[in-house]
């Protein structure tokens with residue numbers, strides 16, 4: 001296997017200062033919609049990077065569940081490793097790679113917890129299995145073995161379909177308010193298009209093209 005021989009030429013699209021417009025949040029919505037309609041696998045999956053107490057970056061995938069007020073909403077366990085990291089440092093990065101479209105979007109922003117009523121609404125919309133999973137999983141903690149987890153899961157499942165499954169307080173949503181966002185479109189000869197927006201103090205967006 002020779003990894004250095006693996007290379008693709010990107011030629012599916014182009015991006016310019018005009019086509020991207022002046023509202024990056026709206027443009028991101030358009031790209032996301034195109035990713036969904038193009039049947040990209042897991043179009044809402046984003047790599048979320050946080051920073052731990054020693055300044056070490058930590059990345060993992062989470063699912064985008066809502067776009068709202070210049071922010072990206074995802075759900076997780078507030079006591080997880082990422083939850084604790086975001087408590088100490090709310091600056092995060094999010095990254096989408098839609099390889100079928102030869103597109104990447106990089107986002108930097110600040111996270112905050114969404115209102116409890118909105119977390120309740122989303123939690124209650126999830127399948128029963130997922131809700132029970134959120135209750136019994138001490139996310140990011142070492143556990144004895146798989147059986148312990150399955151036993152806890154089955155114990156609640158066996159209480160019957162009428163047993164109320166409420167959102168635990170340690171599970172809910174975060175909104176990443178975008179401060180900086182870069183759209184990347186692969187181009188032939190590695191002359192890729194990169195357009196970055198940075199939010200200014202007055203709320204307007206500064207747009208610039210970056211070298212690939």
Ligand SMILES: Cc1cc2nc3c(=O)[nH]c(=O)nc-3n(C[C@H](O)[C@H](O)[C@H](O)COP(=O)(O)O)c2cc1C
Pocket residue numbers: 042045058059060061062063064074075076077080081082083139140
């Ligand atoms: C495709 C995919 C989607 C995922 N979606 C979520 C999610 O929405 N929320 C979540 O907490 N973890 C999600 N995970 C699991 C996380 O990547 C990670 O394992 C977990 O959140 C624990 O991360 P932490 O220990 O850094 O807190 C997903 C993983 C994959 C591969």
